[in-house]
Amino acid sequence: MSGDAVGDETLMQLFEAARWAPSSANGQPWRFVYARAGTPFFARFHDLLAQGNKSWCSRAGALVVVISKKVFDNGRPSPTHSYDTGAAWMSLALEGSALGLVVHGMAGFDYDRARVELGVPEEYAVEAMFAVGYPGRIDDLTDVEREREVPSGRRPVSDSVFEGSFGG
Ligand SMILES: Cc1cc2nc3c(=O)[nH]c(=O)nc-3n(C[C@H](O)[C@H](O)[C@H](O)COP(=O)(O)O)c2cc1C
Structure with missing residues (x-):
């Protein structure tokens, strides 16, 4: 990512896309807590991240739990609830992608500390974090990061889809 700030209006457009996701009984279990780059919240969210995520996330426009x-x-x-919140995240990610943004999910962070520091009550699950930002220049990546910048594959549909009973 470039390090450019993601404006409030753009960020809210992403959350608006999440808002319209389908959910069981229209329960809308998703919640998002965000920190924009350049605000005092950002360092706190960034500090929750695992080391591997810290380097590339320093140039995010916002971090979201x-x-x-x-x-x-x-x-x-x-x-x-997790399934519904995952659907909301995917809507948000697609909206971001359509706007030319990078939206990158993360499980590499301290879940327990996120709960405490953000004041998340017991009846809520901390699901994941994501970074959002504008694409940066490939030359600004470290060698290790650059090597990872290749499209990821997927296993064939036949490995995940089964007729009649579970196929393993
Ligand atoms: C819930 C979730 C957690 C993830 N955690 C991390 C992470 O901590 N660090 C990271 O670099 N990528 C993370 N990813 C990105 C995945 O590794 C990536 O989506 C996957 O390898 C497929 O690659 P693609 O999205 O580029 O097609 C995460 C993605 C999701 C959806």
Whole structure:
């Protein structure tokens, strides 16, 4: 990423895309806590990251923690809260991609510290973080980072999709 700030309006456009995701009983369990580059919050969020993520995330325009409410508003447990929040994240990521932004999910951060430092209550799950920013120049990457900048493959559909019963 380039290090350019992602403006408030653009950031809110991403969250608006997430807002319209489908969810079980329209429970909308997703919550997002964000820190924009150049604000005092950014260093705090950045410090939650694992070392490997810290270097490339220093040039993010914003860092976001994705949180999911584990129960419906009536207290009943939601078996699909993570699934619904994942759908919201994907909507957001597609919107960002359409706008020419980088939106990169992360599990490499301190989940326990994120919960404490952001004040996340027990009935909410800390799901993931993501970085959002404008694409940077390939020359600004470290050698290790540059080597990783190749398209990722996927296993064939037949390895994930089965007729009739679970195929392993
Ligand atoms: C929930 C989630 C967590 C991830 N965690 C990290 C991470 O901590 N660090 C990282 O560099 N990439 C992370 N990724 C990126 C994945 O490694 C990447 O999406 C995957 O290898 C497929 O590559 P592609 O998205 O470029 O097609 C994460 C992605 C997701 C969706």
